[in-house]
Amino acid sequence: MGASVAWAAADPYAAALRTGRGPLFLRRADGWLLPLEVERWCADADTVDRAVLDRCEGAVLDVGCGPGRLVAELAARGRTVLGIDVSAAAVDHTVGLGGQALRRSVFEPLPGEGRWDTVLLMDGNIGIGGEPAALLERVAALLRPGGLLIAETVPGRVDERARVQVVDSTGAPRATGAPFPWARLGTPALLRYARRAGWRPVAQWSADGRYFVALRSRHRSSSAEPPKSTALISSQRVRKPSGESPVASR
Numbered sequence: 001m002g003a004s005v006a007w008a009a010a011d012p013y014a015a016a017l018r019t020g021r022g023p024l025f026l027r028r029a030d031g032w033l034l035p036l037e038v039e040r041w042c043a044d045a046d047t048v049d050r051a052v053l054d055r056c057e058g059a060v061l062d063v064g065c066g067p068g069r070l071v072a073e074l075a076a077r078g079r080t081v082l083g084i085d086v087s088a089a090a091v092d093h094t095v096g097l098g099g100q101a102l103r104r105s106v107f108e109p110l111p112g113e114g115r116w117d118t119v120l121l122m123d124g125n126i127g128i129g130g131e132p133a134a135l136l137e138r139v140a141a142l143l144r145p146g147g148l149l150i151a152e153t154v155p156g157r158v159d160e161r162a163r164v165q166v167v168d169s170t171g172a173p174r175a176t177g178a179p180f181p182w183a184r185l186g187t188p189a190l191l192r193y194a195r196r197a198g199w200r201p202v203a204q205w206s207a208d209g210r211y212f213v214a215l216r217s218r219h220r221s222s223s224a225e226p227p228k229s230t231a232l233i234s235s236q237r238v239r240k241p242s243g244e245s246p247v248a249s250r
Contacts, residue, residue: 012168014089017042017067026164026182034164034184041066041123042093045073048207049122053077055203055214057148058117063106063139064125068094075099084110106138116142121151130161130181132193140197140217149199149215151190159189187213 016024020042025033040046045053053073058080065071065083071094074081083094083101094101104110106128119139121128129135139149163179185193187204194201194215203214 013087013166016168017087017089017093020067023168025167027167028162028164029179033167036166037123041069043069045069048210049073051207052120052122052150052212055148055150056118056120059112059115060118060120061110061112061116061142062120062122064121064123064128065094065099065101066090066123068097068099068101070120070122071099071101072097082111106135106142110142113142115144116147117144118148118150119143121149123152124154124184126151126153126185126190127183130163130183132183132185132190133197136193136197136199140199143217145217146219147217148202149217151213151215153187153190153211153213154184155209155211156186157188158184158186159192160184187211 012024016022016036016038020039022036022038024036024038026036027033049070050073053070056074056079060074060079060081062070062074062081062083065085066087067090068083071081071083075098081099083091083099084104084106085091085094085101086103086105088103091101091103102110119142121135121139126132126135136149143149161181161183164182165179190213191201191204194213198218199215200218201213202216203212205212
């Protein structure tokens with residue numbers, strides 16, 4: 001959970017989500033900067049996003065939902081959807097848009113484990129935790145047998161691990177959070193990890209300079225109940241924003 005705490009404590013990230021503007025970067029120890037697309041994340045779902053959401057099946061879990069544009073779009077379509085994010089500002093924003101969200105790491109206990117139809121890892125969130133194999137294993141445990149993962153990758157044959165920090169300028173980092181592990185994967189690297197773990201690739205595509213992969217988890221015997229609308233999230237209800245961050249009731 002240490003990486004999640006570091007991200008959540010990175011004040012520039014929270015400030016950027018609250019204002020809807022950057023600049024914001026992930027900064028590697030060697031000074032390399034990865035620009036984060038805050039304005040796009042805080043806007044409504046765009047044409048590329050909506051085409052991805054058209055592929056979603058059943059109940060959807062958006063891992064690293066950020067300010068909630070995808071959760072809000074799916075909710076507007078009448079879909080069962082839950083966003084999770086370690087950032088209180090992200091969860092606040094998502095709930096403010098009318099979506100349901102929990103302040104939670106993907107590696108913590110979650111509602112509906114083993115029963116989600118689709119998991120989303122958009123906007124580079126295949127990098128969460130810095131170990132793609134571990135993240136794929138965790139996502140497989142969240143999905144129903146044969147469930148669908150849609151992940152956004154980076155261009156090219158990238159397979160990178162790094163420790164990064166959130167910063168709001170190109171100069172000396174002002175972020176208060178500690179560095180945390182992150183990964184960047186191109187489509188070939190993701191497919192390599194996925195095949196090793198028993199995932200079945202079902203689609204790969206690109207649109208407007210963004211790249212995506214759809215994978216199916218293993219079909220395995222399971223006594224888990226099929227997804228039922230809000231049954232996935234009813235055991236840990238989501239609170240509307242108040243004086244505290246909206247987190248699951250315990």
